[in-house]
Amino acid sequence: MALPGSLPQRVYLLAHDPAKGRVGVWTELGAMLRAAALSDLRLHGYLTDADGRAAVNGRPTVNDPVLAGLLAEIAATRPRKWQHWIGRRHRATVVAVRDQLGAGGWVRLEPYRMAGLLPVTRVTPRDPRVRKELVNRVKGTLRNPVGRVEAADAALVTIVSAGGLSLVLDRKARRDSKRRLAELSVLTGPIGPALHKSIQAAHSEAG
Template sequence: MELPSSLPQRVFLLAYNPAKGRVGMGTELGAMLRAGALADLYLKGQLTDVRGRATVNDRLPGDDSVLAGLLGEISGSRPRKWQHWIDKRQRATVGAVRQQLADGGWARCQPYKILGLFPATRVTLRDPRVRKELLSRVNGAFRTPAGRVDPADAALVTIVAAAELNLVVDRKARRANKRRIQELAELTGPIGPALRKSIQAAASAAAGG
């Protein structure tokens, strides 16, 4: 079974709730997708960490428009912390990744209006087995020796755990696998901590506003 190649697309599919036919309200989708893109570039060696800041190591954009766009953002800026890049352009990234899934045949996207007024997009998975395979990979990462886990699967675990995506890894599973999650997070360097800080900052801002 073929899976989407990019981490942002895989994260989107994991965040999708088949029972509700959509990504649940309150899901930190934008932050997770930005973190997924950073993790992709980090694992590919195109980004590296220099004193806590995302630094371009390889400027070749590749053929993925979302990853190339983020690499261009970072290339055109002074060095900034990883959290900064997770915080930026989340809504645009959600739309871009959703379109990638539609273009690649992974999902069907239908525009509609909530209450007849507010534009939205209804997403339907074309093959539910793809999401089930991604779930299997996440669960398998808890049973496989850390050194043998695919780095992309380690990044998925890191992202869904940091974002507390209970649909994939609930609180009980996070507690039971706390040590393993920490081991897997080391493979994606600064991504997990940056994602947690981004979500915490957004929550604090919302509570204060």
């Protein structure tokens, strides 16, 4: 089955709750999408790790507008820690990925006003089987031998776990798969731990 090509789009679809018909407001969606974009850029060789910091590798040209925007942010300043880039521009990234899914035909976007006042957008996947396939990929990644796991799938599972997306991996599943998740995190590099630290820092500030 065809799936969205980028990790941010896949994470967004996984965060959509079929029972409630919306993306859960309780998710750390912005942070997860930023981490997913960083993972995509790293997997394609556009970013490298320089002493715990994200560094642009050469002068790459990226066609995906969400990834290109993040790469431009990173290129415009000195190398900073991965956590720094995960913690920025959450709302803008969520909207950009949502609109990208809409333009690609993966979701239907319906603007309306909540209580007749607040402008919001209803997001409805056009084919529920796409999300089911993504959930199956997550579960398969936890079962299959590490040597047979695709790097993108390892990154997807690591982000879902580090982001605490219980809709896909609840606390019991994460606990039961603790050893495998640690192995996948090694394959994913610095981004999983950086996502976890970013969310913890945000919660500390909010508290």
